[in-house]
Amino acid sequence: MSTLAIDKAGPSRKVKYGSMSRDRAWALRWSYFFLVLFAIFFLTPPIYMLITSLKSSAEISAATNPWWVFHPTLSNYVELLTSNQFLRFFWNSSIVSLAVVLVTMLISVPAAFALARMKFWGSATLATGVFLTYLIPDSLLFIPLFKMLAMVQELTGITLLNRWYVLLFIYPTLTVPFCTWIMIGYFASIPKELDEAALIDGASWLQTLTRIFIPVALPGLIAATIFAFTVSWAQFLYPLVFTTSVDQLVLPVGITTTLIKGDVFNWGQIMTGALLGAAPPLIIYAFLMDYYIAGLTAGATKG
Amino acid sequence: MADVVVEQGQAVRAARARKPTSLRNVLGRKSTVAFFLTLPLILLIALLVLYPAVYSVHLATLNKSMQKFVGFGNFLFLFKRDTFWMVVKQSCIFAVTAVFFKALIGFIVAHFVHNIPAKGQRKWRGMLLVPWVIPPAMSTLAWLWLFDPSYSAFNYTLSFFGIGPINWLGDNVWARFSVILVNIWYGAPFFMIMYLAALKSVPDQLYEAAAIDGANWWQKIWYVTLPMMRNIIAITALFSLIVTFANFDIVRILTSGGPLDQTHIFATWAFKVGIEGSDIPLGASVSLFMVPILAVAAIFILRDVSKRGNEA
Numbered sequence: 001m002s003t004l005a006i007d008k009a010g011p012s013r014k015v016k017y018g019s020m021s022r023d024r025a026w027a028l029r030w031s032y033f034f035l036v037l038f039a040i041f042f043l044t045p046p047i048y049m050l051i052t053s054l055k056s057s058a059e060i061s062a063a064t065n066p067w068w069v070f071h072p073t074l075s076n077y078v079e080l081l082t083s084n085q086f087l088r089f090f091w092n093s094s095i096v097s098l099a100v101v102l103v104t105m106l107i108s109v110p111a112a113f114a115l116a117r118m119k120f121w122g123s124a125t126l127a128t129g130v131f132l133t134y135l136i137p138d139s140l141l142f143i144p145l146f147k148m149l150a151m152v153q154e155l156t157g158i159t160l161l162n163r164w165y166v167l168l169f170i171y172p173t174l175t176v177p178f179c180t181w182i183m184i185g186y187f188a189s190i191p192k193e194l195d196e197a198a199l200i201d202g203a204s205w206l207q208t209l210t211r212i213f214i215p216v217a218l219p220g221l222i223a224a225t226i227f228a229f230t231v232s233w234a235q236f237l238y239p240l241v242f243t244t245s246v247d248q249l250v251l252p253v254g255i256t257t258t259l260i261k262g263d264v265f266n267w268g269q270i271m272t273g274a275l276l277g278a279a280p281p282l283i284i285y286a287f288l289m290d291y292y293i294a295g296l297t298a299g300a301t302k303g
Numbered sequence: 304m305a306d307v308v309v310e311q312g313q314a315v316r317a318a319r320a321r322k323p324t325s326l327r328n329v330l331g332r333k334s335t336v337a338f339f340l341t342l343p344l345i346l347l348i349a350l351l352v353l354y355p356a357v358y359s360v361h362l363a364t365l366n367k368s369m370q371k372f373v374g375f376g377n378f379l380f381l382f383k384r385d386t387f388w389m390v391v392k393q394s395c396i397f398a399v400t401a402v403f404f405k406a407l408i409g410f411i412v413a414h415f416v417h418n419i420p421a422k423g424q425r426k427w428r429g430m431l432l433v434p435w436v437i438p439p440a441m442s443t444l445a446w447l448w449l450f451d452p453s454y455s456a457f458n459y460t461l462s463f464f465g466i467g468p469i470n471w472l473g474d475n476v477w478a479r480f481s482v483i484l485v486n487i488w489y490g491a492p493f494f495m496i497m498y499l500a501a502l503k504s505v506p507d508q509l510y511e512a513a514a515i516d517g518a519n520w521w522q523k524i525w526y527v528t529l530p531m532m533r534n535i536i537a538i539t540a541l542f543s544l545i546v547t548f549a550n551f552d553i554v555r556i557l558t559s560g561g562p563l564d565q566t567h568i569f570a571t572w573a574f575k576v577g578i579e580g581s582d583i584p585l586g587a588s589v590s591l592f593m594v595p596i597l598a599v600a601a602i603f604i605l606r607d608v609s610k611r612g613n614e615a
Contacts, residue, residue: 027520038411045488133348140594234440256556
């Protein structure tokens with residue numbers, strides 16, 4: 001604000017401003033030039049996916065210009081969307097991702113509320129611990145988890161390995177810590193007068209959570225939901241390790257293991273499958289971009 | 304973060320002290336409610352994160368059939384293998400190079416997006432974040448096809464410039480280059496978004512003051528932008544270091560570690576040894592070698608995050 005006043009007061013300001021705007025025009029042109037270059041780099045693979053998915057296998061193996069479709073066809077899409085196997089992968093992925101979102105929210109929202117608002121013994125340590133858990137990668141845990149599942153299976157007789165439902169227990173380890181962490185941030189930013197007023201009016205803690213915190217922190221809740229969904233949808237390592245039968249696979253593993261038959265790569269179908277597999281996150285992103293980005297940046301800026 | 308929790312906890316306690324607590328039964332007591340609200344979280348973390356982490360240390364001390372305790376036998380075995388040292392070297396090259404270029408490209412792109420008029424920024428930002436949104440397993444398949452030895456779209460394009468066919472995934476050096484390139488492509492948009500958010504939080508007055516003092520654009524970046532963004536750069540880079548170091552999808556799909564194990568990193572080699580080679584203890588030992596680097600990065604992140612919390 002104060003600089004604005006100085007701006008107006010400075011007599012030589014006009015001249016300076018003229019040269020700055022000329023500089024800025026050039027900076028703008030360069031910015032657009034480089035942005036176009038980077039956009040080409042960033043968008044080449046998805047566009048190439050689309051181009052290949054519209055080609056017949058004859059056109060792919062004829063060494064024509066790979067960047068252009070001469071005889072567009074939807075046969076790859078028709079073939080995949082009528083294949084029971086592919087629909088099975090899609091169905092498994094959807095069920096797993098939606099259920100994981102639900103489980104994640106049921107665990108992380110109450111926990112975040114307790115950690116943000118109710119001070120109890122060890123709450124600060126637990127909040128830090130949750131953040132640290134988020135930093136433990138899947139590639140560190142897949143071997144012990146595999147052995148643990150095998151042991152539980154032996155002890156109880158319940159089949160866990162090679163079943164898609166085991167992913168419902170495993171995926172929350174990836175989603176819950178981050179969702180709890182960003183929900184703590186959102187809950188802590190709610191003015192405490194709100195919940196004090198609710199407590200004075202005689203609301204219980206649970207009522208304070210459901211009637212005040214969840215509605216007020218809804219943008220955070222949406223961001224956390226999107227995060228949980230995209231992480232579960234994209235997860236590759238755990239399903240690759242824990243499931244092997246074709247009817248138990250989720251989409252990423254299904255496409256990479258079944259569409260590649262030996263050394264024969266049916267690239268038209270692989271690209272179509274990959275594009276269809278990328279579609280749900282892309283559609284969510286297209287419609288809820290602001291929430292998506294809020295969730296992305298919240299991890300480091302909130303809290 | 305911790306300070307916020309403490310402060311609000313005390314405020315709530317003060318508010319509750321005015322109320323007659325004797326009317327509440329045990330179930331209504333704050334600590335009891337809090338315990339039940341966090342119980343699922345604690346169980347999940349304890350059973351499926353902490354227990355496996357400790358269990359993998361135990362696993363690493365067993366022999367292949369998991370019948371006999373061998374102490375450090377697996378580690379000593381690994382130290383004697385050339386492949387292991389190659390994996391260590393490749394993991395470090397992979398992670399450091401990829402994170403450096405992700406940070407650099409992310410910083411440059413964020414600057415360009417920040418430069419253009421505000422109403423166009425949303426469109427560009429939306430377009431440039433697409434690589435991060437596509438599941439990495441899916442987009443790596445597209446890269447695999449772009450790198451394809453016989454129908455490579457890259458080689459087709461390069462042939463117009465007279466550059467001979469490159470064996471992208473078959474040659475040692477090029478295969479290493481390729482996995483790093485794909486990782487940069489996937490991760491740079493994340494840096495871009497983080498830096499863009501940080502750039503927007505730098506007050507314009509600082510740039511105006513710098514301009515009045517006669518600073519050129521480079522001096523503005525070096526003396527204003529970088530110091531203001533130091534914390535967010537550190538957090539993002541350390542976080543990305545963890546994720547990149549533990550990467551699995553990209554290397555697995557692109558090269559499966561080949562040619563001749565040259566591109567294996569810890570995660571893919573642990574998978575190959577532990578799951579495909581069914582030597583679970585050896586696989587666990589391999590993945591445990593990630594822990595020291597992850598721990599150091601995690602400590603620094605935690606320090607920076609709590610520093611941010613205190614500043615705010």
